Amino acid sequence: MKAPADRRLQLEQTWSDKPGLWGFLTTVDHKRIAARYIVTAMLLMFLAGMLALDMRWQLSVPENTRMTPQLFNESFSLHGSTMLFLVSVPLMEALGLWLVPLMLGQRNMAFPRLSAFSFWLYLGGVMTLWVAHALDITPDLGWFEYPPLSGPSYSPGHRADIWAQMITFTEVAALAASVNIAVTILKMRPPGMTLARMPVFLWAQLISSLMTILSMPAIMLVTSMLIADRMVSTHFFAPAGGGDVLLFQHLFWFFGHPEVYIIFIPATGFVSQIVETFSRRPLFGHSVVVLAIMAIGALAFGLWVHHMFAVGLPRLGNNFYTAASMAIALPAGLQIFCWIATMWSGRPWLATPMLWVIGFIATFVIGGLSGIMTASAALDLQLTDTYFIVAHFHYVLIGGAIFPLFGAFCYWYPKATGRLMSERWGRWAFVLIVGGFNLGFFPMHFLGLMGMPRRVYTYPPGMGWDLLNQVATAGSAISVLGGLVFVGNALWSFWRGEHAGSDPWRGSTLEWAGLSPTPPYNLAYTPAVTSLTPMWNGGDPLRAYDGIALERREVLITSVADAAPLYRQRSASASVWPFLSAIAVTAMFLGSIFTPWAVAIGSVPIAAALIGWFWPQRERTMTGLLRKRR
Amino acid sequence: MLIMTASVRGTERRTSIGANLAVACLIALACAGCSQEARNVGPTVPQTRPRDGADPRIALYQANVDQVAQGGRYFAWYGCQACHGESATGVRNLADGQWRHGGDFDQVFASIADRHGALRYAVRVPPEQLWQLTAYARDLPLHTPEKLHRQAVDQRAEPVGNSWSGPQ
Ligand code: HEM
Ligand SMILES: [Cu+2]
Numbered sequence: 001m002k003a004p005a006d007r008r009l010q011l012e013q014t015w016s017d018k019p020g021l022w023g024f025l026t027t028v029d030h031k032r033i034a035a036r037y038i039v040t041a042m043l044l045m046f047l048a049g050m051l052a053l054d055m056r057w058q059l060s061v062p063e064n065t066r067m068t069p070q071l072f073n074e075s076f077s078l079h080g081s082t083m084l085f086l087v088s089v090p091l092m093e094a095l096g097l098w099l100v101p102l103m104l105g106q107r108n109m110a111f112p113r114l115s116a117f118s119f120w121l122y123l124g125g126v127m128t129l130w131v132a133h134a135l136d137i138t139p140d141l142g143w144f145e146y147p148p149l150s151g152p153s154y155s156p157g158h159r160a161d162i163w164a165q166m167i168t169f170t171e172v173a174a175l176a177a178s179v180n181i182a183v184t185i186l187k188m189r190p191p192g193m194t195l196a197r198m199p200v201f202l203w204a205q206l207i208s209s210l211m212t213i214l215s216m217p218a219i220m221l222v223t224s225m226l227i228a229d230r231m232v233s234t235h236f237f238a239p240a241g242g243g244d245v246l247l248f249q250h251l252f253w254f255f256g257h258p259e260v261y262i263i264f265i266p267a268t269g270f271v272s273q274i275v276e277t278f279s280r281r282p283l284f285g286h287s288v289v290v291l292a293i294m295a296i297g298a299l300a301f302g303l304w305v306h307h308m309f310a311v312g313l314p315r316l317g318n319n320f321y322t323a324a325s326m327a328i329a330l331p332a333g334l335q336i337f338c339w340i341a342t343m344w345s346g347r348p349w350l351a352t353p354m355l356w357v358i359g360f361i362a363t364f365v366i367g368g369l370s371g372i373m374t375a376s377a378a379l380d381l382q383l384t385d386t387y388f389i390v391a392h393f394h395y396v397l398i399g400g401a402i403f404p405l406f407g408a409f410c411y412w413y414p415k416a417t418g419r420l421m422s423e424r425w426g427r428w429a430f431v432l433i434v435g436g437f438n439l440g441f442f443p444m445h446f447l448g449l450m451g452m453p454r455r456v457y458t459y460p461p462g463m464g465w466d467l468l469n470q471v472a473t474a475g476s477a478i479s480v481l482g483g484l485v486f487v488g489n490a491l492w493s494f495w496r497g498e499h500a501g502s503d504p505w506r507g508s509t510l511e512w513a514g515l516s517p518t519p520p521y522n523l524a525y526t527p528a529v530t531s532l533t534p535m536w537n538g539g540d541p542l543r544a545y546d547g548i549a550l551e552r553r554e555v556l557i558t559s560v561a562d563a564a565p566l567y568r569q570r571s572a573s574a575s576v577w578p579f580l581s582a583i584a585v586t587a588m589f590l591g592s593i594f595t596p597w598a599v600a601i602g603s604v605p606i607a608a609a610l611i612g613w614f615w616p617q618r619e620r621t622m623t624g625l626l627r628k629r630r
Numbered sequence: 631m632l633i634m635t636a637s638v639r640g641t642e643r644r645t646s647i648g649a650n651l652a653v654a655c656l657i658a659l660a661c662a663g664c665s666q667e668a669r670n671v672g673p674t675v676p677q678t679r680p681r682d683g684a685d686p687r688i689a690l691y692q693a694n695v696d697q698v699a700q701g702g703r704y705f706a707w708y709g710c711q712a713c714h715g716e717s718a719t720g721v722r723n724l725a726d727g728q729w730r731h732g733g734d735f736d737q738v739f740a741s742i743a744d745r746h747g748a749l750r751y752a753v754r755v756p757p758e759q760l761w762q763l764t765a766y767a768r769d770l771p772l773h774t775p776e777k778l779h780r781q782a783v784d785q786r787a788e789p790v791g792n793s794w795s796g797p798q
Binding site for chain 2: 070136137140148151152153154156157158159229232233235238239240241
């Protein structure tokens, strides 16, 4: 798809941002916004990783006094909350914001300004948690803050409020991103990309966005109830006042369990794309993988109670949630078999992205097996709140989400920057991270079985835990070192890496059709899709349509099932209103930590900003109630 | 305080009100942040009574939300609730800001420790807990009735004293 120079110039003019700070604040370019998301989240991953290393240092010898119990409490709370709410979920959405339009051959997201709004609010959440940390008002009750401990009587001050409000920020941001992604995938697919011809990555993003939309309201509700209990003395979680502390746990985990799949499902999307491209054959069992993702998405809403076995359920209740939890192993296993079959029957090319996929499969299987163990209510009563759990969730979170993410990073890096990352350093990083991770976290299974509780700041000598803890600390240090090599490689390659050309891996999907790095308008033409792997297409060239405006921002809207072209839609231009709206919302959220009046007073600036945002730009109508009168 | 001095100075040099205010807010926030929410869960040094109303240790208790809240817990556990509960009136009402024997820290401390007759709190309650109780009592006028009620509700649910539900 070579486009004439004047066409590219015109498109460039239409879709570029203003230079300088103003352009920075007003941009609605999905690529720039996603890049911000990714850089911020990676930075936070580094900070939270340092906290983790500090905790491991503290635990390396018994009766260590480096950290006070309070500091340790703050450290794991900040580490867990950051890793889940500010790193994993946003990174998955960010990859969606960046790649969905590219894979659809579109010029932007369905709601460009909503993407910008989402990022600014996410940044508000980041600042809320970490500026508060700098002021020594760090949440210290873990990544789920159960009442009554987090209620007004037992957690005075604002630590718990900071945590709860950070959640509100990130959830609004996540909702904004998810609605945007779901609509873009459903209504803006290129002609010919029917639902049956949608790459797995897009399916994964669609399903996890829908899951976000269905599960996030539960946590926003529950943290708002907690804030109400703390600020205006409501009784939601006060048992003697007719409230119920278990209500918190149910609502939290009704979100919390789907959340781990909101993190994991996009990762399966990355893995499917990488496996396909590097096995040099179309994914084996495409519809099986898609159906498995749907099954996981549905099942994920029916098993939150496995986080609450220790709270006590009737036997049949335990059995039900145990069975439901184990059932999810079935679709997850199907997916893994499809990936293995693809590699088996293809010609696998072990470049770094593919290495990460192999690391992912090995690690995730171990995490899945320990998951089956903890899903059993009887066993879980022994294992819950021990290091076995710490081992389990790090295997599934790091193995199941962070490894695929690193693979995705290596895979799409040339697309984003036009340069290749060094394979040599990439392999070093891979060996250090995966090796260090397993060395660091595998012993924790044994520590847990030997009875070492989680969330303890130290332990007495003579428990037989010393050696394993030392090994765990050494492993963590090695994997952090590997992380530094990984980041160093990315930074070095950004300026010094080999030029990649537009399609260095000869990838299967549409994001590889355009130039790398991608120009502001993405593709010069609208691609026509006739197969699941449009860039391979059985050897046929990629055909394209013309007809979308060049001199104004316009996108093509197609039908939901068949992707038949319906109409051309104006695409919103750069605007400062999303930024201003986010500031207004931030002020309201922060104010409402201190006084209920902030909700009432704070909504005025929000309303003003939203009016500015949605100010009509069309001519007034000539008919109807609001017609232009003479 | 910081904020006020900043705006007073700002009337002379109008241009810098905003900047001064912002800096002052930040400093105030930072100072509030560094001690007000400090949560010390380690062992504390043995305590003696406050020397006078200006004892430097007072701020450690009165200006720290965790110490005050801890006092609130002892307030229920030692049975202070029984006479000074939500419906207390007159001299027993501690939330009205009226102190018969003076409202300074040492004065309230003495009222609790020495003026409860046969309850002999001075010998029955360890000194540090008396500090916390005093801080809580002096904090009470700042609490809204809803807040006090909410806390009472929480404490009623605690399995201590009469509501103990565990092994006997
Ligand atoms: C260098 C890598 C990492 C190391 C060394 C590490 C280490 C630790 C340690 C020592 C704890 C505290 C355990 C305890 O005392 O109970 C912890 C807790 C936790 N970590 Fe990590 N971690 C790492 C990466 C991650 C990542 C990438 C995620 C998520 C994506 C994550 C999620 C969590 C969560 C949710 C908790 C629980 C916090 C809580 O108990 O509230 N960690 N980690
Ligand atoms: Cu779960």
